[in-house]
Amino acid sequence: MKWFYLGPEGTHSHEAAAQLQAVCGMAGELVPCSSIPAAVEQVFRDEAVDTFACVPIENSIQGAVTQTWDVLMKSMVETKSKPEAPKMLIALTLPIHHYAIYRDGTEFSRVKHVYSHQQALAQCQNHIAQLCPNAALVAVNSTAEAARMVSEHDHADAVAIGSRRAADRYGLSYIPEPAEDKAGNVTRFALVGKRAIVVGGKSGLQENEFVASLCLRGVGHQPGGLVGALQPFADFGMNLARVESRPVGDQLGNYVFYVDVSLQPDHVRAEQLLVEVIAQLTSQGIDVVVLGAYPVCHGA
Ligand SMILES: O=C(O)C(=O)C[C@]1(C(=O)O)C=C[C@@H](O)C=C1
Structure with missing residues (x-):
């Protein structure tokens, strides 16, 4: 496996x-x-x-x-x-929690580059600006890749943003205060x-959280087009936890819509209703891609 x-x-x-x-x-x-x-x-x-x-x-x-x-x-x-x-x-x-990870002896005011995954840099941007005011932010493939790079000799004037585990893994120090700009x-x-999973073991699962992630393609470019695409969810009493547009990438103004549907409290019944919602959308000429219907659990 x-x-x-x-x-x-x-x-x-x-x-x-x-x-x-x-x-x-x-x-x-x-x-x-x-x-x-x-x-x-x-x-x-x-x-x-x-x-x-x-x-x-x-x-x-x-x-x-x-x-x-x-x-x-x-x-x-x-x-x-x-x-x-x-x-x-x-x-x-x-x-x-992200941390500023560095080699011992680093002078933060002299740091030229702060490396991390682009999401982590964005989550810590104010903190980084205060700690390393003279540094350029450099996006790399991941937070741990950033730590690995800083551990190499040719990156001695650099700081990484990443987890404490990454600092330990690559033999680096870290400032103990978390670096993310917002708490929580x-x-x-x-x-x-491909395989259905069974939730068990050390599970922090909250049984009432169940979400379906869909992508709606081909929503019409006419007044009420998007309203029409969302109306069936309201008609079947379904709460939309997220609606987000993303460009298709072929021409300006062409979008797909990602929708997260809350399927609680009875996700088996809600999944049956979702089939009807999808049938209605299909009859409007909208193509629905079901990315998954899944429980959400919380880790520590
Ligand atoms: O670089 C990592 O450590 C990742 O797992 C990627 C990732 C992300 O893409 O969002 C994961 C969690 C944090 O939000 C920051 C970075």
């Missing part, structure tokens, strides 16, 4: 994958990938039923991790007709795979 995640060791995705294994009562080899799309593509490419990817989907400060949604959508559209195609199986919301910073991660 393989679990792919954004590596190297010590990323928040790594921690999320380890916690999800406990929640699902599953073990498996944790395999680092160089990017989020690479982790997702492994699951879509691999025929094995026991292959999973753990990827960040949303952050409380910065919103959707668009790179993840884009690759999930693209991969799911390509495999839409296959019944055994991968889906989002479960989500885990994790508190995220959390990121939600999704497990993507």
Whole structure:
């Protein structure tokens, strides 16, 4: 069994994958990938039923991790007709604390580069500006990759933003106060795979949280087009927890709409109603891609 995640060791995705294994009562080899799309593509490419990817989907400060949604959508559209195609199986919301990670002897006022994942840089931008006022922010593939780079000799004038585990893993020091700009910073991660999972083990699952993530394609460019696409959810008494537009990428003004539907309190009944909602949308000419219907649990 393989679990792919954004590596190297010590990323928040790594921690999320380890916690999800406990929640699902599953073990498996944790395999680092160089990017989020690479982790997702492994699951879509691999025929094995026991292959999973753990990827960040949303952050409380910065919103959707668009790179993840884009690759999930693209991969799911390509495999839409296959019944055994991968889906989002479960989500885990994790508190995220970032730290300024450095080599001993670093003078912060002289630091020229602050490395991290683009999401982490955005979550800590005010803190970084105060700590390292003369530094340029440099986005790299992950927080742990940033720490690994700082641990190399040719990056002695640099600081990384990442987890304490990353600092320990790469033999670096960190400032003990968290670096994120807002308290209560959390990121939600999704497990993507083909096999139904059973929630058990060390589970912090709140049974009443259940979400379906959909993507609506082909919403009409006319007055009321978007209202018409959302109305069936209201008609069936469904709460929309998130609506977000993303460019299709072919021409200006062409969008798809991501919708997270809350399926509580009775998700089995709600999933039946969702089938009817989707039928109504299809009759309007809207193509609905179901990315998954899944429980959400909370880690620590
Ligand atoms: O670089 C990491 O540590 C990641 O796991 C990626 C990631 C993200 O893409 O959102 C995960 C959680 C934090 O929000 C910051 C970065």
